[in-house]
Amino acid sequence: MTLPPYHVGVERARLYEVGFDRIVDFFYRLAEAADRLREDGWFQYGPEKLPEYIEIPARGTLRVKYGFPVFQKGGVCMDVTNTEQAGIAEEAGAASVMVLDKLPYDVRRQGGVARMADVKVIQQVMDTVTIPVMAKVRIGHYYEAAILESIGVDMIDESEVLTPVDEKHHINKWLFKVPFVNGARNLGEALRRITEGAAMIRTKGEAGTGNVAEAVRHMKIIVKEIWSLRGMTPEERMRIAREYGVPHQLVELTARLGRLPVVNFAAGGIATPADAALMMWLGADGVFVGSGIFKSSDPRERAAAIVLATSMWDDPETVAEAQAMISEQKSMMGIDIRKLKPEELLQVRGD
Amino acid sequence: MKVGIVALQGGFCEHVYMLRKLAEETGWSIEPVLVKKPSNLRGLDAVIIPGGESTTIGVVARRIGLLDELRDLLESGLPAMGTCAGATLLAKSVRDRVVGETRQPLLAVMNIEVVRNYYGRQRESFEVDLKIPVLGEKPFRGVFIRAPAITRLWGRAKGIAELDGVTVAAEEDGKLALAFHPELTGDTRIHRYFIENIKR
Numbered sequence: 440m441t442l443p444p445y446h447v448g449v450e451r452a453r454l455y456e457v458g459f460d461r462i463v464d465f466f467y468r469l470a471e472a473a474d475r476l477r478e479d480g481w482f483q484y485g486p487e488k489l490p491e492y493i494e495i496p497a498r499g500t501l502r503v504k505y506g507f508p509v510f511q512k513g514g515v516c517m518d519v520t521n522t523e524q525a526g527i528a529e530e531a532g533a534a535s536v537m538v539l540d541k542l543p544y545d546v547r548r549q550g551g552v553a554r555m556a557d558v559k560v561i562q563q564v565m566d567t568v569t570i571p572v573m574a575k576v577r578i579g580h581y582y583e584a585a586i587l588e589s590i591g592v593d594m595i596d597e598s599e600v601l602t603p604v605d606e607k608h609h610i611n612k613w614l615f616k617v618p619f620v621n622g623a624r625n626l627g628e629a630l631r632r633i634t635e636g637a638a639m640i641r642t643k644g645e646a647g648t649g650n651v652a653e654a655v656r657h658m659k660i661i662v663k664e665i666w667s668l669r670g671m672t673p674e675e676r677m678r679i680a681r682e683y684g685v686p687h688q689l690v691e692l693t694a695r696l697g698r699l700p701v702v703n704f705a706a707g708g709i710a711t712p713a714d715a716a717l718m719m720w721l722g723a724d725g726v727f728v729g730s731g732i733f734k735s736s737d738p739r740e741r742a743a744a745i746v747l748a749t750s751m752w753d754d755p756e757t758v759a760e761a762q763a764m765i766s767e768q769k770s771m772m773g774i775d776i777r778k779l780k781p782e783e784l785l786q787v788r789g790d
Numbered sequence: 791m792k793v794g795i796v797a798l799q800g801g802f803c804e805h806v807y808m809l810r811k812l813a814e815e816t817g818w819s820i821e822p823v824l825v826k827k828p829s830n831l832r833g834l835d836a837v838i839i840p841g842g843e844s845t846t847i848g849v850v851a852r853r854i855g856l857l858d859e860l861r862d863l864l865e866s867g868l869p870a871m872g873t874c875a876g877a878t879l880l881a882k883s884v885r886d887r888v889v890g891e892t893r894q895p896l897l898a899v900m901n902i903e904v905v906r907n908y909y910g911r912q913r914e915s916f917e918v919d920l921k922i923p924v925l926g927e928k929p930f931r932g933v934f935i936r937a938p939a940i941t942r943l944w945g946r947a948k949g950i951a952e953l954d955g956v957t958v959a960a961e962e963d964g965k966l967a968l969a970f971h972p973e974l975t976g977d978t979r980i981h982r983y984f985i986e987n988i989k990r
Contacts, residue, residue: 493918499913533846593910
């Protein structure tokens with residue numbers, strides 16, 4: 440991938456002295472400048488067009504990007520900070536690992552600026568496990584994403600757990616071959632992220648608290664909003680699309696499917712097998728577990744138990760068995776959301 | 791006929807969709823059954839093992855006692871189709887391109903060696919039109935996502951599709967191992983081929 444420089448074309452759009460005889464010419468020149476930017480990929484918010492027959496393998500196509508999360512479904516992605524934890528996660532049956540510099544709980548405790556994990560650590564993890572490796576980038580940080588793509592990370596999480604570098608814009612994810620996952624608290628947020636090219640959505644929850652309440656709230660809001668779309672007239676859905684700031688075809692598609700058009704995982708505060716099973720029951724396609732595993736004092740057992748409960752969520756007997764594999768005495772402490780100051784909330788970052 | 795789909799992790803809904811679509815196209819009566827516990831294996835005419843993470847599916851299947859029961863059924867001749875991770879689980883020998891030997895639970899019922907992540911990581915994932923002679927002239931769109939490849943075949947196993955001289959689909963006594971994902975394309979020809987073979 441080559442990222443075009445941000446200011447390409449700006450010098451070509453010089454201001455002209457506008458006389459009436461020149462006005463037509465002026466607009467033509469503006470259009471030329473816009474075309475130039477478009478050629479450089481800067482207004483491209485959509486997938487590449489493919490030929491009917493593909494003779495030479497085509498990488499990073501829409502199907503390949505959206506297909507990757509499909510094979511994560513029913514699985515658990517675990518936050519890890521080193522190869523040893525990644526090994527424990529793989530043995531326990533994790534479907535993937537997410538490499539972080541600090542677990543969200545520690546991010547919360549330490550404060551400061553949270554950035555992308557150490558590239559060397561990510562590469563070591565990629566060399567030791569056979570399962571996919573994801574990593575987080577700061578919201579809006581194109582270059583952290585470009586670095587992760589170039590070292591070969593399987594999926595990028597544009598995450599509110601790290602400190603955003605852009606308060607207004609997320610990354611244009613169509614520019615990348617690697618699939619992205621984004622957090623969302625409601626349907627509007629989820630569809631905006633999909634419009635920007637996210638191949639997967641997860642609830643934001645409130646990461647690093649060991650409290651699943653916010654993940655439940657966000658999942659229920661998304662489900663409720665999709666249900667209400669289904670009962671609307673087409674013109675009302677048109678209005679909602681404007682309100683959300685997304686193409687109305689995407690709203691129509693969501694209404695017709697009765698679910699998000701991409702894979703949707705639960706994340707934020709999942710700490711026990713019962714938490715994971717609850718999120719699956721609410722309609723999540725799988726779960727991300729952050730601090731819940733490696734902040735507990737029985738990570739091995741807990742990782743295996745959460746994997747089992749996520750796969751077998753529709754069978755309470757097996758979930759009970761999974762819950763019995765862990766001890767509540769060893770669960771992470773957890774934080775009451777109501778005790779957090781407004782500026783300590785992670786979920787409000789990037790709307 | 792009842793076709794079981796192992797539904798512990800991965801893209802099992804996509805196979806259910808494909809079987810329903812195939813039933814609509816052909817008028818055959820195909821009943822997809824989700825297989826999560828050993829008791830779901832009763833009365834199946836065939837089983838599909840979907841794409842996903844082979845370590846996850848193997849670990850969970852072993853823990854709930856599905857792995858051994860399914861292996862016994864497969865060894866006594868139950869037809870099976872494995873896509874991607876499913877193909878890995880069917881193979882008798884499995885290696886990873888980077889990590890090498892993997893110590894993962896397997897069904898180990900086909901005389902093939904599978905190399906996981908053969909084509910590389912997600913960044914190297916691709917789609918391409920494959921020539922599969924048993925399906926006829928029209929190319930089949932193969933979607934390869936962190937795909938494995940079949941690097942060795944012995945005994946009665948034979949390759950049915952190749953990409954640049956490497957086997958990407960193999961067949962042995964009613965068992966089908968595919969490195970790619972026919973369930974993502976909406977093209978039912980591979981599912982049809984699999985079910986037709988059972989009907990015979």
